[in-house]
Structures are given as C-alpha cells and as structure tokens.
Amino acid sequence: MVRRIVLLLLLFLVFICESTIVPWLIPDVLHTRLIPHLAYILILFVAVYYHRHTALVLGLVFGLLHDVVFYGDMIGAYSFSMGLSAYVLGLLFQSPRAPYPLMMTVVLIGSLLLDNMLYGLYLVFGLTREPYSWALGHYMFPNLLLHFIFALLVFVPVRRQLEKVAKLRKRNAEDE
Amino acid sequence: MLKLFKLLGNKKLFILLVGLILFIALMGFTLTNRTSLSWPEKFVRDTVGFVQGVFYKPASYMAGLFEDIGNLNNLYEENQELKLTAAQYLLQQANYNKLVQANKRYKEDLKFTQQQLAQNQFDLRIANVTSVDTDADTGTIVIDLGQNDGVRKDMPVISTEGMVGIISETSPFHSTVKLLTTLDPLDSNSKAIAATVVGKENESFGMIESYDKATGMLTMTQIKENDPLKKGDEIVSSGSGGLFPSGMIIGKVVSRQVGDFGLTNTATIQPAADFKDWKEVFVVYTKETQE
Numbered sequence: 001m002v003r004r005i006v007l008l009l010l011l012f013l014v015f016i017c018e019s020t021i022v023p024w025l026i027p028d029v030l031h032t033r034l035i036p037h038l039a040y041i042l043i044l045f046v047a048v049y050y051h052r053h054t055a056l057v058l059g060l061v062f063g064l065l066h067d068v069v070f071y072g073d074m075i076g077a078y079s080f081s082m083g084l085s086a087y088v089l090g091l092l093f094q095s096p097r098a099p100y101p102l103m104m105t106v107v108l109i110g111s112l113l114l115d116n117m118l119y120g121l122y123l124v125f126g127l128t129r130e131p132y133s134w135a136l137g138h139y140m141f142p143n144l145l146l147h148f149i150f151a152l153l154v155f156v157p158v159r160r161q162l163e164k165v166a167k168l169r170k171r172n173a174e175d176e
Numbered sequence: 177m178l179k180l181f182k183l184l185g186n187k188k189l190f191i192l193l194v195g196l197i198l199f200i201a202l203m204g205f206t207l208t209n210r211t212s213l214s215w216p217e218k219f220v221r222d223t224v225g226f227v228q229g230v231f232y233k234p235a236s237y238m239a240g241l242f243e244d245i246g247n248l249n250n251l252y253e254e255n256q257e258l259k260l261t262a263a264q265y266l267l268q269q270a271n272y273n274k275l276v277q278a279n280k281r282y283k284e285d286l287k288f289t290q291q292q293l294a295q296n297q298f299d300l301r302i303a304n305v306t307s308v309d310t311d312a313d314t315g316t317i318v319i320d321l322g323q324n325d326g327v328r329k330d331m332p333v334i335s336t337e338g339m340v341g342i343i344s345e346t347s348p349f350h351s352t353v354k355l356l357t358t359l360d361p362l363d364s365n366s367k368a369i370a371a372t373v374v375g376k377e378n379e380s381f382g383m384i385e386s387y388d389k390a391t392g393m394l395t396m397t398q399i400k401e402n403d404p405l406k407k408g409d410e411i412v413s414s415g416s417g418g419l420f421p422s423g424m425i426i427g428k429v430v431s432r433q434v435g436d437f438g439l440t441n442t443a444t445i446q447p448a449a450d451f452k453d454w455k456e457v458f459v460v461y462t463k464e465t466q467e
Contacts, residue, residue: 016224019307020231024239024453026310031452032357032389035310068217069224070309072316072344072354073365075206075217080199118313125207126362128313130389138390139312 004165015039015062019070033142037114041147042158043086044110048098049162052090059083073127081117085110096166100155107151108144115140209365210345211329218347222322225350229306229320236305236455298421299461301325303333305454306350312389315355317341317454322349330367330419332460338425338448339413340457342367351459356394357451359387371396371426372414373405380405381414382443384426392447394427399441407431411445421462 018036026034039062047055063079093106119135122128128135213221247254303319321327323346331343333353344354344365360366373380380403382396399405409429415422427445435442 016227016231016307019309020228021235023308023310024235028452032310032312032315035312065220065224066309068220069228069307069318069352070311070314070316071206071213071217071221071352072309072358073207073314073363074203076199076203077314080195080203084195118311121203122313125203127358127360129360129362130312134390135312 003161003168007161007165011039011042011058011062014042015065030142033139034146035115035139035143036146036150037082037111037143038147038150040082040086040114041107041110041151042154043082044089044106045103045151045154045158045162047086047090048093048103048106049096049159050166052087052094055090056083056087059086074125077118077121081114081121085113085117089113096163103155103159104148104151107147111144111147112140115143207365213345213347221318221345221347221352222349225306225318225320225347228318229304232306233304239453240455297463300334300458301461302456303459304456308454313358315357315451316344316352317355317457318350318352319457319459320350321459322346322351324348326461327351327459331462332413332420332424334424334458334460335449335454335456337450338427339369340449340451343459353457355451356384356447356449357387357389359385359394361385367419369420369426370414370417371411373429374410374412376404376409377414379403380409381416384411384445387447391444393430394445394447396429396443396445397435397440399432399435399443401439401441403441405429405432405441405443411443421460424460 015038018038022036022038026036040059043055043058043062046058060079060083063082064075066078066082067075089106089110093102095102098106115135119128119132119140130138301321303321305317306320307318309316309318319333327343327346329343329346332339333341333343339356341353341355341358343351345352354366358366359368361368369384371382371384380399382399382403382405384394385397386395387393388395396411407429411426411429413420413422413424413426425448427447430444430446432441432443
C-alpha cells in the first residue's frame with residue numbers, strides 16, 4: 001500500500017518536472033518542437049504491466065490536472081486523449097510479461113496516438129489551422145524520439161516496481 | 177437492428193459513448209468566454225502552482241548560471257553599449273518630461289473625461305514564471321500573480337523584449353498567460369491587437385491578428401494602401417480599442433504585401449519576444465474600464 005502511494009507521488013513529481021525542469025533542458029532550436037508528456041509515458045507502463053483500468057483513471061486525472069493548470073483555451077482535451085489512449089493500449093497490450101521491444105512499441109504507438117488525438121481535437125474545435133503534414137514533422141516525430149529515449153531510461157526501474165505492486169495485489173486477492 | 181441493440185447493450189461501449197459526450201460537452205463549455213473559474217479549478221491551480229514554483233525557480237537559476245558563464249566574454253562590450261544607451265536616455269528624459277507636462281496641460285484645456293485620461297495609464301508588476309506548457313497549439317505559461325494581487329482577465333503581459341501574451345484565466349495566487357503564439361482570427365476568444373509604427377503613430381494603423389507557427393511570424397492586417405509602414409519599422413500597440421494600452425513593443429516589420437482581397441495590405445512581423453527560457457514577466461495593470 002505504501003509502495004503504491006510512493007509511486008503515485010513519484011508520478012506526480014514527474015508531472016511537475018515535465019513543465020518546470022524539462023523545458024530548461026530542451027535546446028533552444030527544438031523549443032516548440034518537443035512537448036514532453038513524460039507522465040503519460042509512465043501511465044502507459046502502468047497500462048501494460050499493471051492494469052488498464054488503473055491506467056484509465058490515472059490518464060484521466062493527470063490529463064485533467066494538465067488541462068486545469070494550463071487552462072488557456074479549453075479543459076478536457078488532454079484528459080480525454082490521455083485516458084482513452086492509455087485504456088486502449090492497455091486493452092490491446094496488457095501483459096505482465098511484456099518484453100522490452102513490445103513495451104517500446106507501445107510507447108511509440110502511444111506517443112503518436114496522443115499527439116494525433118490532440119491534433120484532431122484542436123482541429124475540430126478550431127484551435128489549430130496548421131496542416132497535418134506540418135504537425136507531423138514539426139512536433140509529433142521529435143516528440144516520438146523524446147518519449148522513446150525517456151522510456152528507454154526508465155524501463156528497468158519502472159517495470160520492477162510495477163511488477164512488485166502487481167504481485168502484491170495478486171497475493172491480496174488470493175488471501176481474500 | 178437486433179444486432180445494433182446488442183452492440184449498445186455492451187456496457188463498455190455504452191460507458192465510452194457517454195464519456196465521449198460528456199467530454200465534448202465539457203470542452204465546448206470551457207471553450208466559451210468564461211468570466212471566472214469554479215472553486216475546484218482555483219484550488220487545483222493554486223496547489224499545483226505552488227509545487228511547480230518550488231521546482232521552476234532553482235531550475236531557472238541553474239540554467240541562468242550556465243548562460244551567464246557563456247556570456248562572460250561579451251560582458252565588456254555589452255556594458256559599453258548599455259552606458260551609451262543610458263546616456264541617451266538621460267538626454268531624452270528632460271525632453272520627455274517637458275512633453276508630458278505640455279500634453280497634460282492640453283488635455284486639461286480640452287476637458288478630457290476621467291476615463292479618457294485613465295486609458296493609457298498603467299502600472300507594471302513583476303511576476304515569476306512557475307511553469308511552461310510548450311504545446312504548439314495551446315501554449316501557455318503560469319505566473320505567480322493572481323486575483324489577490326489584482327490581476328484580471330485580458331491584462332497584457334510583457335517581457336523585457338516585448339509583448340508575450342494576455343492573461344487568460346486567474347485564480348487567487350496564480351494566473352495563466354495565453355501566449356501571442358496562439359493568436360488566431362478564427363478563434364472567438366483570441367483578441368486582435370490594434371498596432372501602429374513607432375514615430376508614425378498618426379499615419380499608420382493595422383491589426384495584429386495571427387501567428388504563423390511554421391515561420392514564427394505575426395501577421396498584421398488591415399493596413400491602408402497609403403500607409404507609410406515599411407520594412408524594418410518597429411511595431412507597437414496603438415491603444416485604440418481600449419483593451420491594450422499604447423506603446424507596448426510587439427515586433428519589427430519583415431515584409432509588406434498586398435492582402436487577401438487586394439484592398440488592404442498585410443505585413444509580416446518578427447515578434448520582439450522569443451517565447452522561450454521564461455524567467456520573469458511583467459503584468460501590465462490597466463485601469464479598470466466601466467462596461
């Protein structure tokens with residue numbers, strides 16, 4: 001139980017860092033081209049190694065947090081896309097034994113899925129007028145690379161922690 | 177038909193559809209021009225804002241330190257230049273004071289109303305940036321001044337270089353700044369800025385309406401054909417329209433071309449602010465206008 005709370009707090013910490021410390025680490029040339037969604041990548045790990053429902057709730061909550069804190073135009077875009085894409089990917093790929101390459105594929109698909117859903121929503125609500133090809137080259141692909149590198153870095157520790165939590169849950173379920 | 181009912185009987189699909197409708201309703205509602213936020217929103221914004229502030233400040237100091245080390249070489253030249261500008265300012269100050277006095281006297285003679293007098297008065301207050309959202313389409317920054325400090329919606333925000341955006345939402349201790357990079361004439365919430373050229377304030381006029389993300393340039397429209405505006409001119413807000421005070425630096429003209437319908441011209445403007453490496457910004461406190 002304690003471990004779960006600590007992990008949740010760490011997720012919140014990553015959410016805070018992605019909008020405070022990470023922008024300073026991005027080189028000036030790539031400034032509007034890298035839009036870090038690091039907390040979302042961690043939620044994808046939860047979807048694959050833990051459970052898709054947890055990932056859905058986490059996606060909705062952290063998306064909503066992002067929406068409310070950076071409320072410029074509308075609330076709900078991030079919440080909707082993060083929740084739904086994490087759930088769908090969990091539905092398709094959830095397996096506690098997912099190997100390294102599979103998880104990386106999920107991260108790649110997830111990163112593209114999130115950016116595409118956001119682009120689609122902004123297009124529907126008239127917040128963007130840039131052509132899709134431009135968005136693809138300007139920030140979706142650089143984002144993909146950033147998220148891939150981040151997932152590579154955190155893969156081992158995050159997987160180990162999530163497996164521990166999952167094992168604990170299984171044991172609790174058996175006890176009851 | 178029976179199949180369709182079976183499909184709708186699927187609980188997951190049903191929840192998904194309801195969720196979709198709820199979210200679209202939420203987005204549609206929040207997209208409209210809201211006067212103030214509800215208390216849960218304010219609470220979340222301020223709590224997260226405080227935590228972000230704790231992280232952002234040290235990070236910006238560290239980044240600033242490296243930048244300073246990099247700039248050490250240019251320090252001497254920069255100092256010389258600054259001394260020169262300071263001397264020029266001093267010279268102009270005397271002249272400026274005289275003009276201000278004269279202007280005030282004329283306004284009194286012409287019986288300006290209180291509101292007209294207050295229109296272009298403003299105070300600046302410094303604000304620390306607490307976090308940045310780099311999203312290309314809805315980019316915002318969060319600053320640590322809020323309702324309790326008297327910040328209101330639609331106040332302009334400037335940096336030392338030039339105008340960066342307007343306040344979009346406020347909570348008691350924090351506000352969100354919608355950047356100029358999200359300017360869009362089709363968006364009903366985005367407000368065009370009435371602008372003019374420094375030194376040709378009486379002859380030149382146009383509206384800063386949109387920002388091109390691909391080129392990083394602002395577009396100024398509705399420029400009359402006989403307007404003296406030309407390449408290299410410095411663009412500032414004109415103060416007409418009442419929303420923004422006059423004299424806020426927006427950018428430099430890069431090119432001028434004939435507009436969409438051939439009746440007016442448009443100009444491409446390089447924004448003065450660079451929209452990155454945020455440290456401090458200034459909120460322009462305009463006098464409250466009666467509506």
